[in-house]
Amino acid sequence: FLDILQGTLGFTFPGVSIPGLKEFLLNVRPSPKPGMEFFNMFWEEHFGCKLEFESQRAKDYEADDFNPVCTGSEDLRNTDSSYSDVSQVRISYNVYKAVYAVAHALHTFLNCDSAGPSGGLCEKHSSFSNGQFLQYLKMVNFTNQFDDKVYFDSNGEPVPLYDIINWQKDSKDKIRFIKVGTYDGSAPQREQLQIKKNTIVWTKGQLQVPVSQCSAPCPPGSRQATRQGEPKCCFDCLPCADGEISNQTGSTECTKCPEYFWSDKEKVKCVAGEEEFLSFYDTMGIILVALTLLGFLLTTIITIVFHSFRFTPIVKANNSEISFLLLLSLKLCFLCSLVFIGQPSWWTCRLRQAAFGISFVLCLSCLLVKTIVVLLAFRTNVPGSRGRKLFGTSQQRILIICATAPQ
The missing domain is CATH 1.20.1300 (3 helical TM bundles of succinate and fumarate reductases)
Known part of the structure; x- marks a missing residue:
């Protein structure tokens, strides 16, 4: 299936390397606390063991001879998984920007920048409505450490920012997603889409853009005749009849020459008719x-x-x-x-x-x-x-x- 998609171009969220994220993920450990259920399931599946503090599983552990008991101190650094691969995070980066957007909105809403008797500390609000906070969230506008602008338009939509990736095969015949361009909705017109064409590898390793067509366009001097029962892009090229011309590529009809004019040998232009008669000198x-x-x-x-x-x-x-x-x-x-x-x-x-x-x-x-x-x-x-x-x-x-x- 992946071989068929070789050379595909697609849009994806920007990928960045967030400092400290990998260390944070590697230091997380299983816990019976609420909210850790999914991580505990990942831990058991990844290391092929069972956690003791899982109540139902602890009861049946003695009868299970297949999986050992998880100690909780297994080291993720010695394993290879998508969980610890944070070199180019995409979905997590959106969460990263969302958290910073909320933080900037709270910073403004609580007047954390105001100087006064409180010594520049944030004001304390006992309670506030979602609508009040939403107005400040809509006005968020900042540039993060990755030089990406974060703001919302009049409809509450964030600025569109995508990476354009190309599905390419590496030396081991594995599919890799190579960045070949970007789309930035905040850039000026005609500069929003940026593509490096020389870095794109198309299907079957071709460097030229593949042509998707059933039949090649008909040359001048002929017309397209659709094949019955086949798509419109499939046709035959028929030469123009005598007295008709076609001076464009891909013409569907031939044009009849004016009176006293005739088509040339290539049927691409009309020429004046020549008088031929039996002369007295012949x-x-x-x-x-x-x-x-x-x-x-x-x-x-x-x-x-x-x-x-x-x-x-x-x-x-x-x-x-x-x-x-x-x-x-x-x-x-x-x-x-x-x-x-x-x-x-x-x-x-x-x-x-x-x-x-x-x-x-x-x-x-x-x-x-x-x-x-x-x-x-x-x-x-x-x-x-x-x-x-x-x-x-x-x-x-x-x-x-x-x-x-x-x-």
Whole structure:
């Protein structure tokens, strides 16, 4: 049990060595007088004997063969006990101060300091009440031989005076109470508590103050997450999410960065967001521009060829109107790629999605119409069939408009 308490700090009453106390205690002897019962019991237990003047025990002594008779002249100097160890008395010192306080109060109450016909002797009072004497006791204020002030406050409480002790092990692995500081209620503010930190020995002989914690505080860039079913001081450290920071140790929440700002790699500060885009000068940008212009050029050449031979049976059979619209949508699809390259601007961000969506759907709509026309042509076995008439030029235009309009 004492090993567990090694390194404990505690308050205790001041310990002093009162001159003459040890000699007085060693000269006390057992006595049948009233008030000596406890001392007689201590004497018998300490020396393992029985006193003859104890009436009941004297009657039964002849039948007791275990303990000899105490002579009363046994010497306490030859024994080791807490009774004779008065090197640092604490409770007895409080009794010592209380007796002196009563003596000082009587000295003042009886006018022992007054000079007169009585020759400086104390006045004689036949009787006085406790209340009368109590008023003088409250006014006691003196400094004893150990330089300790003795007085009482307005509530009748004595000045708080304590020693701060540290439970330390000695070379024989025995616990010793070592004084490492004091508390004096009569001292000025900020000087009442005095501790010598370099004299304190903590648990397991450590000289550094032990840290009492379940989990170490989370470093910046993370937050504390309480473990379910465990005390609040037990937690895990979770890194902040992207776009959030924590710049203090032991943070419980991460702070979200403002708009257009981003968290750095350590998640401890917000930095301005960097614009990243595909430049015209990048290798990928140059390749895409080249392919876009090539596709646009080839589509333009095909458009010119179709326009030059627009009156030929082959162009007419392919529905020249839909063919030119398809070639136009292909050119627009190629050109839309250029809007996705370069630094974004207000109009490019709003134009590129809509322009590509409409152009691409227009291209697919033309392909759908041309596919339906070819399908109907191959399924018509009889010349002048109604299938071609039901899906004429007007119906083809309506289908293309209806497919492209939602975009």
